Amino acid sequence: MIRGVGVGILLAIYGRGVVDLESDIQRIGRELATAFPSAARHPLRSMDARALDLASSDAELKAALFRFVDVAPACRSMDDLARHLTNFLEEVDERPMPIAAAMRIAETRPGRAALGTAAARGVRHMAHRFIVGESLPDAGPTLGRLWDHGVASSVDLLGEATVTPEEADAYAARCADTLRGLTHLTARWPDRPVLEQDSLGRLPRANVSVKVSALTPLLRPDAPELGREDAGRRLRPLLALGRELGAHVHIDMESLDSREAVLGLVLELLSDPEFADGPSSGLVIQAYLRDSGDLLDAVLEFARSGSRRPPLQIRLVKGAYWDHELVEARQHGWEAPVFEAKAESDRNFEALTRRLLDARPDIRVAVASHNLRSVAHAIAYNRAIGGADADLEIQVLRGLGDELADAAASLGLRVRAYCPIGNLVAGMAYLVRRLLENTSNDSFLHAQARGTALDQLLAAP
Amino acid sequence: MSDLPEFRNEPILELRRAPVREGLADALSSLEAKLPLEVPVLIGSDARPGQDLISTDPGAPERTVARCAAASSEEVDRAVAVAGDAFAGWSGRPAAERAQALVSAAAWMRQRRIELAALAVRECAKPWPEADADVCEAIDFLEYYAQQAIDLERPRPLMQVAGERNEMRYVGRGVAAVISPWNFPLAIACGMTAGALAAGNAVVFKPAEQSPGCGLAVVRALLAGGVPPAVLSLLPGEGEVGAALVRHPDVHTIAFTGSQAVGLEIVRAAAEMAPGQKHIKRVIAELGGKNCVIVAADADLDEAVPAIIYSAFAYAGQKCSAAARVLAAREIIEPLTERLAGAARVLVVGQADSLDTQVPPLIEADAQARLRSCGEQAEEQGRVVVGGGSVPDSGWFAPPVVVADLPGDSGLLHNEIFGPLLSVEAVRDVEEACERVEELPFALTGGLFSRDPGTVRYVRSRTPVGNLYVNRGITGAIVGRHPFGGNRLSGTGSKAGGPDYLLQFSEPRAVSENTMRHGLAV
Numbered sequence: 001m002i003r004g005v006g007v008g009i010l011l012a013i014y015g016r017g018v019v020d021l022e023s024d025i026q027r028i029g030r031e032l033a034t035a036f037p038s039a040a041r042h043p044l045r046s047m048d049a050r051a052l053d054l055a056s057s058d059a060e061l062k063a064a065l066f067r068f069v070d071v072a073p074a075c076r077s078m079d080d081l082a083r084h085l086t087n088f089l090e091e092v093d094e095r096p097m098p099i100a101a102a103m104r105i106a107e108t109r110p111g112r113a114a115l116g117t118a119a120a121r122g123v124r125h126m127a128h129r130f131i132v133g134e135s136l137p138d139a140g141p142t143l144g145r146l147w148d149h150g151v152a153s154s155v156d157l158l159g160e161a162t163v164t165p166e167e168a169d170a171y172a173a174r175c176a177d178t179l180r181g182l183t184h185l186t187a188r189w190p191d192r193p194v195l196e197q198d199s200l201g202r203l204p205r206a207n208v209s210v211k212v213s214a215l216t217p218l219l220r221p222d223a224p225e226l227g228r229e230d231a232g233r234r235l236r237p238l239l240a241l242g243r244e245l246g247a248h249v250h251i252d253m254e255s256l257d258s259r260e261a262v263l264g265l266v267l268e269l270l271s272d273p274e275f276a277d278g279p280s281s282g283l284v285i286q287a288y289l290r291d292s293g294d295l296l297d298a299v300l301e302f303a304r305s306g307s308r309r310p311p312l313q314i315r316l317v318k319g320a321y322w323d324h325e326l327v328e329a330r331q332h333g334w335e336a337p338v339f340e341a342k343a344e345s346d347r348n349f350e351a352l353t354r355r356l357l358d359a360r361p362d363i364r365v366a367v368a369s370h371n372l373r374s375v376a377h378a379i380a381y382n383r384a385i386g387g388a389d390a391d392l393e394i395q396v397l398r399g400l401g402d403e404l405a406d407a408a409a410s411l412g413l414r415v416r417a418y419c420p421i422g423n424l425v426a427g428m429a430y431l432v433r434r435l436l437e438n439t440s441n442d443s444f445l446h447a448q449a450r451g452t453a454l455d456q457l458l459a460a461p
Numbered sequence: 462m463s464d465l466p467e468f469r470n471e472p473i474l475e476l477r478r479a480p481v482r483e484g485l486a487d488a489l490s491s492l493e494a495k496l497p498l499e500v501p502v503l504i505g506s507d508a509r510p511g512q513d514l515i516s517t518d519p520g521a522p523e524r525t526v527a528r529c530a531a532a533s534s535e536e537v538d539r540a541v542a543v544a545g546d547a548f549a550g551w552s553g554r555p556a557a558e559r560a561q562a563l564v565s566a567a568a569w570m571r572q573r574r575i576e577l578a579a580l581a582v583r584e585c586a587k588p589w590p591e592a593d594a595d596v597c598e599a600i601d602f603l604e605y606y607a608q609q610a611i612d613l614e615r616p617r618p619l620m621q622v623a624g625e626r627n628e629m630r631y632v633g634r635g636v637a638a639v640i641s642p643w644n645f646p647l648a649i650a651c652g653m654t655a656g657a658l659a660a661g662n663a664v665v666f667k668p669a670e671q672s673p674g675c676g677l678a679v680v681r682a683l684l685a686g687g688v689p690p691a692v693l694s695l696l697p698g699e700g701e702v703g704a705a706l707v708r709h710p711d712v713h714t715i716a717f718t719g720s721q722a723v724g725l726e727i728v729r730a731a732a733e734m735a736p737g738q739k740h741i742k743r744v745i746a747e748l749g750g751k752n753c754v755i756v757a758a759d760a761d762l763d764e765a766v767p768a769i770i771y772s773a774f775a776y777a778g779q780k781c782s783a784a785a786r787v788l789a790a791r792e793i794i795e796p797l798t799e800r801l802a803g804a805a806r807v808l809v810v811g812q813a814d815s816l817d818t819q820v821p822p823l824i825e826a827d828a829q830a831r832l833r834s835c836g837e838q839a840e841e842q843g844r845v846v847v848g849g850g851s852v853p854d855s856g857w858f859a860p861p862v863v864v865a866d867l868p869g870d871s872g873l874l875h876n877e878i879f880g881p882l883l884s885v886e887a888v889r890d891v892e893e894a895c896e897r898v899e900e901l902p903f904a905l906t907g908g909l910f911s912r913d914p915g916t917v918r919y920v921r922s923r924t925p926v927g928n929l930y931v932n933r934g935i936t937g938a939i940v941g942r943h944p945f946g947g948n949r950l951s952g953t954g955s956k957a958g959g960p961d962y963l964l965q966f967s968e969p970r971a972v973s974e975n976t977m978r979h980g981l982a983v
Contacts, residue, residue: 070761070912071761071913074758074760074761074912076758080759083915084759084912084913087913087915088914090914091914161766161767163763163766163770163803163804164799164802164803164804164806164807165803165806167800217803217804221476221477222476222477222482222589222590222816223809223816224477257477260477260479332472332475333469333470333472333473334472334475
């Protein structure tokens with residue numbers, strides 16, 4: 001791999017380079033779009049798309065359906081489920097035809113049972129799209145199939161919020177079991193050089209994403225030290241296990257409330273001589289944060305200061321807590337920590353992508369986005385500065401970015417899907433966030449699903 | 462001047478950012494250099510210093526925070542007389558002028574907000590986030606009531622017919638005695654005082670004996686903002702100062718926040734006509750609560766557990782809005798109790814000046830003894846699932862307690878404890894939970910966790926409480942957003958920080974003028 005910094009600066013200086021980059025982005029974006037599997041291969045997807053389209057057509061209806069999805073696993077009978085559904089729908093002023101019909105059905109007890117059953121099936125179906133299984137054995141075949149299709153995975157363990165030490169211990173134990181289980185499972189998988197090798201060396205097949213907030217009940221925004229120490233006691237053995245097994249342990253980033261604790265903890269642990277030569281590990285940068293550039297500075301300084309190997313993998317995401325961050329800031333009268341306009345996030349995402357790619361080989365880079373433009377930009381810039389495709393990882397969320405994953409894999413790119421495992425109750429918060437993402441009027445996927453022209457989808461933000 | 466900027470809540474400190482946290486220690490040291498504070502009796506422009514009482518740091522009782530004079534009965538009389546003389550002038554000023562004084566007082570506080578919070582940390586053992594919120598709320602009260610005073614001055618719409626001109630307006634009632642508690646030592650003192658002043662009353666203010674330093678800070682802010690000294694006197698002291706004010710024939714309004722026992726005594730005493738009294742006294746009382754949180758079978762426990770823990774144990778449960786009883790559907794009582802217990806066990810009990818602390822010491826030795834006794838009763842009468850945790854030796858600490866299976870007639874389920882003790886009870890359904898709430902003589906705050914809009918509607922229509930919080934914690938009312946105050950024996954139904962709070966301090970006057978002269982409507 002070449003050091004790209006200089007090349008990147010040169011490209012920025014010479015306008016011609018920028019023009020070339022833009023045309024490369026367009027070309028690569030079109031290549032990816034052409035490689036998208038046709039809708040016919042996913043008949044269920046188009047059904048989902050219609051349901052979500054219906055939901056996103058009206059704000060009240062969307063709120064009602066999302067609140068229903070959220071409470072569904074806590075309902076105790078089909079009757080209870082139907083009662084919740086109709087109570088939510090009662091708050092919707094203008095009910096589309098199918099909803100009005102559902103409301104009439106729910107007027108009788110057998111009707112409610114039928115409606116409840118149908119609704120439960122709908123929620124389960126929706127959940128299965130995003131959640132690969134209740135447990136690792138359950139999810140194993142899906143993960144294997146993904147691998148066969150040229151898509152690696154990172155497993156995320158869904159769980160209830162951690163409010164007690166026992167819950168933190170249980171989560172840490174699940175993570176450890178998953179690291180062992182995945183190591184065992186993936187050992188039988190066939191060789192896939194694209195997915196397990198870059199110019200720096202081997203990439204682990206077993207890859208687990210860990211949430212610091214689940215490793216301690218003590219994480220508090222105004223007192224980050226307590227939670228950091230407590231989570232550290234549980235994360236340290238996981239890193240040691242990852243090192244022993246040769247697995248990758250990625251630390252997820254959550255809301256800004258926990259960022260300081262998460263970043264501080266990970267950099268502290270990884271500085272320990274114990275972890276000087278492993279495990280493979282990584283962090284997340286959220287491009288929707290206004291100060292994400294400063295955060296990247298800190299992370300790069302860390303990455304450059306030590307001789308830790310393998311280098312940290314930085315996963316660049318837009319960020320999944322946008323509503324939360326904005327609402328919290330508004331309720332407290334704080335300046336919003338996130339960009340409020342989507343285009344600002346998108347522009348920042350591209351700027352950070354370039355900085356990350358320029359910073360190799362001190363770090364490894366994963367670009368996680370469902371936005372065709374953002375992904376095409378990363379690929380084009382990487383090639384423009386002389387990077388190899390093998391030194392850029394494209395990441396997607398299972399259930400949201402499947403088509404993009406298939407398309408990128410078919411072009412020989414390295415792709416990884418973020419695959420949540422867990423039961424429906426524990427998965428609800430995750431599921432609702434994903435549904436919100438998919439139906440947000442701002443979202444790329446929403447625009448894509450509604451048939452926005454490719455030119456527009458690929459336009460510079 | 463009726464163009465005050467639109468009211469906005471003062472933002473609390475963004476303590477999740479390290480540089481913001483780092484500023485706190487400096488503020489504390491700069492305060493400590495000034496301790497002990499000297500709190501005089503302030504009447505008009507006279508300050509009479511004294512060292513009759515001291516307030517101490519509840520976490521280090523050997524540390525004196527303020528030395529203060531205690532007002533004598535002669536001083537009570539003089540303060541009321543000075544206020545009575547000054548009332549007409551203050552009441553006669555345009556509302557905009559009174560409002561400007563409050564807005565300037567808010568600015569004075571804003572400039573010193575971290576040092577004021579530090580004072581609440583030291584004098585009342587409020588942990589930093591709570592102390593900061595107390596300062597913000599005080600600022601909010603000043604600015605919100607300033608706006609309200611201007612709004613209240615506008616004539617109310619009345620029916621008008623030919624030949625007459627009708628008008629109704631509100632004016633201040635006279636001398637208001639403000640008797641404030643220590644648990645929100647800046648906010649509540651400031652809110653009651655600012656409300657009375659905004660509406661055009663003259664105020665004689667008696668802060669809690671545990672927090673005279675904070676009381677003085679409120680008075681200094683208002684005087685610095687331009688409230689004339691004669692309109693605001695400070696009478697530190699113990700219970701008898703408040704009692705003398707309540708009995709005084711020239712006090713028109715009594716604004717009290719505190720215990721139910723004292724509040725009911727005030728209501729009784731205020732009803733007795735004193736020789737020379739020419740008006741019916743009005744009592745505005747915010748008393749205690751026995752606040753219940755209903756957790757329905759469809760609740761999201763991930764949200765309910767942290768919210769209940771915070772509501773019950775933050776500031777060691779010393780809030781009238783704090784959660785005391787959890788009424789949980791039996792389908793979820795087991796996991797809920799287990800998770801509440803696990804979360805309560807890892808609460809950090811410690812000094813208020815550490816950001817790690819969630820449960821600070823109680824305000825005084827009596828409170829510690831009371832909580833110890835409640836803990837023993839819990840052991841005798843119920844199943845203690847969390848209790849007996851270790852606490853620091855010095856300071857009035859009490860460990861968090863969670864108790865289940867208390868018998869229905871246990872005093873722990875019916876009396877306000879005002880400390881870190883939470884009971885958990887199983888109920889058949891939300892209806893039974895509402896019945897248990899209904900049995901209580903208190904009706905301050907209440908909580909509901911449910912994801913069924915039908916359940917929310919049902920509880921909303923049935924609950925007697927002044928403040929119902931749905932799917933969130935039940936403390937932390939915010940000015941202008943959550944008008945705060947209880948019903949039944951929890952208070953007189955006034956709503957602090959609400960759109961009609963100033964009416965409590967006002968009397969309406971209507972004028973109807975005949976405009977017919979010699980058969981001509983002019």
